[in-house]
Amino acid sequence: MPCWMLRRGASLVVLASTGWLLGAAIADAATLDGLAVEVVNQSEQVLCAEKDNVTLAFKSELVKNFRIEAAHPAYIGTLQRDSFEADWTACDLKSDPAYKSEVGVTTRRTLYEEPALWIVGWTFPTYWRLATAIVRIGDRVEKGLHMLQIWTIRPMGGEEVLILYPQDGYWRIRPKAPQGAAPTAFGSSFLVGPIEVDGRPIVKISEVAIDPKAQTLTLTFARGGSAVVKLASVDQNKTVVDVAMSAPVAGGLPFAMLRSMYVTEANNDVARVAVRDAGAAGWREDGIMAFKGAKATNVWAGRSTISRHNSSSPDMVFSGFSAGK
Secondary structure, eight states: OOGGGGOOOOOOOOOOOOOOOHHHHHHHHHTOOOOOEEEEEOOOOOSOTTSOOEEEEEEOSSOOEEEEEEEOOTTGGGOOOOOOOOOOTTOOOTTSOOEEOSSOSOEEEEEEEETTEEEEEEEOSEESSOOOOEEEETTEEEESOOEEEEEEEETTEEEEEEEEETTTTEEEEOOOOOTTSOOOOOOOEEEESSOEESSSEEOOEEEEEEETTTTEEEEEETTSOEEEEEEEEEOSSEEEEEEEESSOOOTTOOSEEEEEOEEETTEESOOEEEEEETTOSSOEEEETTTOOOEEEEEEEEEOSSOOSSSTTOOEEEEEEEEOOO
8 A cells, every 4th residue: 555645745733722631532433342352462573663563453254343443532622743754764665566557657537426425446656466357437447546535524624534445445533623623643553344454454355336326335345245335423622433344254254354553662654452342341452462352342543642654643433342233
């Protein structure tokens, strides 16, 4: 995944206090009781800040439905300076594959537009996987897209709230910025569907069908089955997506995964994880690298102290696991 496409130029951002606290995010998620799923920590230490070395894999042979939230970090109201620039220190990506696209240049095209919502597709000169997944919006069929963006209206313009890379199944979401502030950073990624390893964890998607009116993206998986990912809500506190899969993921494969980065407490997108273990009266919290895994109904992954890397990027919450209908 081309990390350089996710960064913006460094800028000074002074954020107004929103009253949104991490505790509120966890308390809200804790009301969503559901099935307990296996949470496996596959994270590994690295020196490169642009490598996704944080991996939390979610496994269950029962789960079909669940919820993923991105909420502002607890310190958002105190943040005076933000950082978006990539940090390539100690990074060697020469061995990453790079397939040339048919167009050979970066192209951007608007796939759908209305006053409050628009969808944009990007093709890059090269990408680490072949572009085999197609994208449909109504009767319109697009091939060769490497990135999809969903934008929503905000005062004096628009704000990007969701990204999907259809060729490898990676997603990013973020809340709208606090009132009077510039857009915040994207941070951690997630995957939904049958997750396998092919160079890195991926979901092989054959088609993405977008219904802008319903604000849903229906994924058809190359392994079989499908999932509907609905943009359930977007506001200045959090962005929520609801996932409904056609069938549980079998064969011991994860059905969801958090991918992020951690180098030090001052250089990360995720530093801590809190879980609500099955039957537990409260939450259990640990550093991301020390976390031993869990059988949990709710999982929060984020930061309690400011990082130099993507300082404003959101915390992530996984909850509402159920067998569905």
